[in-house]
Amino acid sequence: MIISGNLKTYVQKLRSSNLRPTKQRLKICQFLFNREKTFHFTVETLNKKINKNIGTKVSLATIYNTVEAFTSAGYLKEILTSKNKSYYDTNTKSHHHFYDEGSKELTDIHYSQIKLSKVPIPPKGKKIKNLEVVIRIQK
């Protein structure tokens, strides 16, 4: 398997997520992180992309496990939707989304495009972990 010049960063991401760098996981990294633009996906779409190419086969279970580990390590972000399916985003910075109810597509909104002038105080003993805005759009 040819691994791009990002090998080191993939290994570092995996290690810091408590995952050994295996060939399956490195392949997943290529599909996730070797990109110019932000990547939105579900496990289903990621699985299709990875496995339609020839080469190492990666099982669904491994994709689920790896995506889950990257999410809790903070390298991926779970997106809030009303669908019964998990959507992920490789852009883990604070940002927001348009959700098109017709096409069911998500588009990033850069954090600077939304400004909040008032945010509530969290309940006692709780801290704000993050804040996300989803703007549902339609024709």
Added chain:
Amino acid sequence: MIISGNLKTYVQKLRSSNLRPTKQRLKICQFLFNREKTFHFTVETLNKKINKNIGTKVSLATIYNTVEAFTSAGYLKEILTSKNKSYYDTNTKSHHHFYDEGSKELTDIHYSQIKLSKVPIPPKGKKIKNLEVVIRIQK
């Protein structure tokens, strides 16, 4: 079955959702709309509440269908989460939520508690249907 004094409003809600007022649907209405406070639920929790009481039995399928019809008619609002389960809210007004990652509970945030000073323009040909903020909190 005893139906509260809200019978007329239930019938009207059902009719305007293109649903005939049947005894099952009226019973669902009682559990959804005969409340002082906003009610957050999943089909599972609603089903339990309805069917632990004696009286007419309402099947899961009917609950799914009715909740779905009320949602598209605008009498219920689907809540955005990262769980693979649909959450609904009887408060259909524009408002926001705290989502506690520990207890998995949702709490309303009154719309006046959040103010946006900048909102992006939607893509061409699309209109904003609604805007929701979810603040994830943790200990």
Added chain:
DNA sequence: TATCTAGTTTATAATAATTCTAAACTAGAA
């Protein structure tokens, strides 16, 4: 370098939420 073990991968089974189906039932118009 060879060995060993804890971690990993995988196909498949299990589970959970939701949707579908088709037969029996019913609201309400005529």
Added chain:
DNA sequence: TTCTAGTTTAGAATTATTATAAACTAGATA
């Protein structure tokens, strides 16, 4: 009262996800 389109229901089917357990492997150690 009759009739029909709409409704209810149990259970089957589907879909996303998680669990399982046997075969495999990274990489520490001898």
